[in-house]
Amino acid sequence: MxxxxxxxxxxxxxxxxxxxxxxxxxxxxxxxxLVPRTATADSVARSVCPYCAVGCGQLVYVKDGKVTQIEGDPDSPISRGRLCPKGSASKQLVTRPGRVTEVLYRRPHGTGWERLDLERAMDMIADRVVETRRRTWEQTCEGEQVRRTLGIASLGGATLDNEENYLMKKLYTAMGAVQIENQARI
Known part of the structure; x- marks a missing residue:
């Protein structure tokens, strides 16, 4: 040679x-x-990053019914195609193998988790909300009608979108709760 x-x-x-x-x-x-994962996608859905109140636009690429990639949406007037590190990693919210997809319950003073069906868990929550509201309801305070409960509070998470937080605020206000907060404001 x-x-x-x-x-x-x-x-x-x-x-x-x-x-x-x-x-x-x-x-x-x-x-x-090599070809990008986005080139082989069956469909692309526009979405909003679920992490904070900014509302950065996302493009969610789907192939065979599974999310293959999430990128910033260049048409978004808010983020112009950019995502922070959390937004860039939001694919793991739906694709991570360790993601919990069933109701888990730990009894008071229990040491382990047990699986519950969703209907039973919802009934347990509803019963506890009604009982707590009944026990802690304040009709009047210092001679004024207040119609509230201090026994129920809400802390919304940054992974909830604006619509979910709005509905939670309406629900807890209708139940008479006063302490309604969101992680994004803390």
């Missing part, structure tokens, strides 16, 4: 010798065969 043939097999030597002015010598066939 001659010196030129030998030098032609090594990308670094081709670049140093000036035979590859565009510096494509370091590209491999595997690199050239």
């Amino acid at each position: 001659g010196a030129r043939e030998w030098a032609g097999r090594w990308p670094v030597l081709r670049q140093l010798a000036g035979q590859d002015p565009r510096r494509d010598a370091a590209r491999s066939a595997r690199t050239d065969a």
